[in-house]
Amino acid sequence: MxxxxxxxxxxANAPHPSGDIGDVVLRxxxxxxxxxxxxxxxxxxFEIRKGEHVAIMGDNGAGKSTFVRQITAVEQRTGGKxxxxxxxxxxxxxxxxxxxxxxxxxxxxxxADHLDVPDxxxxxxxxxxxxxxxxxxxxxxxxxxxxxxxxxxxxVKIPNIRNTIxxxxxxxxxxxxxxxxxxxxxxxxIMDEPTAALxxxxxxxxxxxxxxxxxxxxxxxxxxxxxxxxxxxxDRIVVFRRGRVCxxxxxxxxxxxxxxxxxxxxxxxxxxxDAA
Amino acid sequence: xxxxxxxxGGLTFDASKRNLPPEAGVAIAxxxxxxxxEVLGRILMNDSFxxxxxxxxxxxxNVARLQIIILQVSIIGIIALGVxxxxxxxxxxxxxxxxxxxxxxxxMSFAQVGEINGMENTRAVFGSGWVDLPVxxxxxxxxxxxxxxxxxxxxxxxxxxxPPFIATLGMMVSARGVAKWWTAGQPVSFPTESYxxxxxxxxxxxxxxxxxxxxxxxxxxxxxxxHTYAIGSxxxxxxxxxxxxARHKVLVYTIAGLLAGVAALVLSSKNLTAQAxxxxxxxxxxxxxxxxxxxxxxxxxxxxPGTVLGAMIFGVIISGFTFLRLDAYYQEMVKGAIxxxxxxxxxxxxxxxxxxx
Ligand SMILES: Nc1ncnc2c1ncn2[C@@H]1O[C@H](COP(=O)(O)OP(=O)(O)OP(=O)(O)O)[C@@H](O)[C@H]1O
Ligand SMILES: [Mg+2]
Numbered sequence: 001m002x003x004x005x006x007x008x009x010x011x012a013n014a015p016h017p018s019g020d021i022g023d024v025v026l027r028x029x030x031x032x033x034x035x036x037x038x039x040x041x042x043x044x045x046f047e048i049r050k051g052e053h054v055a056i057m058g059d060n061g062a063g064k065s066t067f068v069r070q071i072t073a074v075e076q077r078t079g080g081k082x083x084x085x086x087x088x089x090x091x092x093x094x095x096x097x098x099x100x101x102x103x104x105x106x107x108x109x110x111x112a113d114h115l116d117v118p119d120x121x122x123x124x125x126x127x128x129x130x131x132x133x134x135x136x137x138x139x140x141x142x143x144x145x146x147x148x149x150x151x152x153x154x155x156v157k158i159p160n161i162r163n164t165i166x167x168x169x170x171x172x173x174x175x176x177x178x179x180x181x182x183x184x185x186x187x188x189x190i191m192d193e194p195t196a197a198l199x200x201x202x203x204x205x206x207x208x209x210x211x212x213x214x215x216x217x218x219x220x221x222x223x224x225x226x227x228x229x230x231x232x233x234x235d236r237i238v239v240f241r242r243g244r245v246c247x248x249x250x251x252x253x254x255x256x257x258x259x260x261x262x263x264x265x266x267x268x269x270x271x272x273x274d275a276a
Numbered sequence: 277x278x279x280x281x282x283x284x285g286g287l288t289f290d291a292s293k294r295n296l297p298p299e300a301g302v303a304i305a306x307x308x309x310x311x312x313x314e315v316l317g318r319i320l321m322n323d324s325f326x327x328x329x330x331x332x333x334x335x336x337x338n339v340a341r342l343q344i345i346i347l348q349v350s351i352i353g354i355i356a357l358g359v360x361x362x363x364x365x366x367x368x369x370x371x372x373x374x375x376x377x378x379x380x381x382x383x384m385s386f387a388q389v390g391e392i393n394g395m396e397n398t399r400a401v402f403g404s405g406w407v408d409l410p411v412x413x414x415x416x417x418x419x420x421x422x423x424x425x426x427x428x429x430x431x432x433x434x435x436x437x438x439p440p441f442i443a444t445l446g447m448m449v450s451a452r453g454v455a456k457w458w459t460a461g462q463p464v465s466f467p468t469e470s471y472x473x474x475x476x477x478x479x480x481x482x483x484x485x486x487x488x489x490x491x492x493x494x495x496x497x498x499x500x501x502x503h504t505y506a507i508g509s510x511x512x513x514x515x516x517x518x519x520x521x522a523r524h525k526v527l528v529y530t531i532a533g534l535l536a537g538v539a540a541l542v543l544s545s546k547n548l549t550a551q552a553x554x555x556x557x558x559x560x561x562x563x564x565x566x567x568x569x570x571x572x573x574x575x576x577x578x579x580x581p582g583t584v585l586g587a588m589i590f591g592v593i594i595s596g597f598t599f600l601r602l603d604a605y606y607q608e609m610v611k612g613a614i615x616x617x618x619x620x621x622x623x624x625x626x627x628x629x630x631x632x633x
Binding site: 072074093094095096098099104106108109110111112113114115119123124125126128132134135136137138140 | 494497498499500501502503505506508509510512513514515516517518519520524527576577
């Protein structure tokens with residue numbers, strides 16, 4: 001169903017985004033999500049261009065994770081339009097979003113407790129020796145090797161990848177989730193509070209992974225409460241407040257103090273004022 | 277990488293000290309239970325549970341008893357293989373016993389002989405035109421019936437969001453109704469020779485073992501197996517990772533129905549008759565085998581070898597009670613206690629695992 005909705009952006013039936021799409025990787029217009037009476041996300045317009053690293057900030061409950069869940073089709077949006085990689089998309093589910101090239105570290109990590117590291121890394125897109133529909137034979141060796149390579153690439157250290165996730169510390173679990181996004185080539189990476197549970201060393205490690213993405217020109221949406229981190233790693237900061245976007249700030253035109261005043265609602269940018 | 281000192285916090289990891297698999301615990305329990313019956317037998321009955329004590333037969337073990345044990349658990353064991361997969365996804369299937377009855381009634385109707393001792397078989401369900409059919413027909417009918425019932429379970433659970441407990445409870449009642457309605461309560465008997473061969477002798481054991489190996493391999497080595505564990509372990513994570521959870525559940529329940537269909541074939545063939553009341557409470561026995569075998573009712577943990585061991589424990593206990601000449605009433609009471617005990621043990625293991633992490 002979704003595939004015939006994914007008309008080329010220039011197609012006659014595709015809704016046209018206002019303005020130039022150019023090198024935009026992801027654009028949303030009026031993205032809205034209501035949970036019954038809860039307006040968790042309201043009219044969120046957002047865009048990220050090739051090679052750009054954009055931070056999303058905002059208080060707890062501001063709608064940041066909700067925004068991520070709509071883009072990645074974990075949930076179906078109430079309203080609004082999304083373009084990704086040059087076309088209008090209505091993903092039918094998370095698998096389609098992943099296959100289209102969106103890799104996500106979800107805030108709740110989305111790991112299966114009773115499975116080991118390679119199983120979790122390849123969950124939903126297992127390597128197979130030969131295809132037999134749902135009964136395709138798993139390529140355990142290939143997945144183990146790719147996992148070790150992926151962990152090596154990201155510098156993430158796990159004592160024994162054959163251990164189930166269940167017995168790992170919060171930080172280790174987070175590392176597994178991050179290694180999962182880094183193992184697969186993607187067009188857009190989204191990380192929802194990737195360093196929330198990490199120690200100093202591990203945080204530095206994750207920040208290095210993010211810098212590597214930047215060097216490779218891969219775009220990233222980083223959700224974080226850590227001002228220093230955001231100022232260090234991102235080009236632009238989008239602030240969410242009460243389910244709405246209330247500011248879109250270039251790093252060089254702002255500072256921590258300024259961002260905080262948007263987060264707390266002391267300030268609102270002119271173009272968002274009427275909505276708030 | 278066995279000796280490497282690495283990992284977060286620079287912890288060391290000793291690969292030689294891995295935890296025993298939970299199946300090992302079940303196997304130890306099996307041995308202990310056998311030992312208990314052996315000792316009780318020596319004391320109370322002055323006889324051996326396990327070993328051959330008769331003069332006129334060669335051999336160390338009481339082969340006859342061992343055969344009876346595996347024979348009586350193998351048919352419910354076939355059901356338990358399907359129930360295991362359902363429980364691994366975090367679900368439950370209460371309908372298997374009724375599906376066995378309905379399927380057996382319908383399939384057996386396609387397997388009747390035309391003549392009994394030279395007289396026309398007047399009890400043929402479809403009349404004299406539909407008798408002495410090739411055995412493939414009732415086999416296909418049985419598998420199709422089982423799958424259809426499982427498919428309905430799966431669709432209900434996956435797409436209406438009702439709890440598996442309720443959906444399969446409904447199927448349990450309805451399928452029993454179908455079994456009674458099919459012949460207005462009359463048993464279906466006199467199968468063809470080739471149909472009777474399906475469940476004769478040790479065939480049920482053979483079918484059980486082959487299916488157990490097959491599904492063990494499937495759960496261990498295929499994408500289907502991985503997704504089954506993933507869904508039971510963390511359904512939301514499975515969905516976020518792109519697993520089509522609803523579709524997978526439909527498949528799992530359909531396979532459980534299919535296995536109930538196989539059990540119906542074997543059972544009706546072994547008994548040479550199908551009755552609307554057959555397979556009563558089989559679903560609970562099958563769940564008990566899985567739970568005793570270490571399949572966690574919360575999903576995500578356990579294995580087919582565990583269920584096979586659970587089935588063996590189940591069989592040994594029933595056989596042991598018969599050996600000690602205890603009444604069937606006691607058997608049922610103890611069976612109930614064992615099921616509850618196994619679940620308590622599982623919760624306790626779970627808590628201990630959580631405390632360690
Ligand atoms: N499934 C749901 N049903 C009802 N309300 C929900 C649901 N999911 C989220 N919400 C509500 O939507 C609002 C936004 O939640 P969201 O998780 O997007 O916040 P957030 O910005 O990610 O916060 P945090 O920084 O704490 O992660 C919250 O008020 C939350 O209670
Ligand atoms: Mg959040």
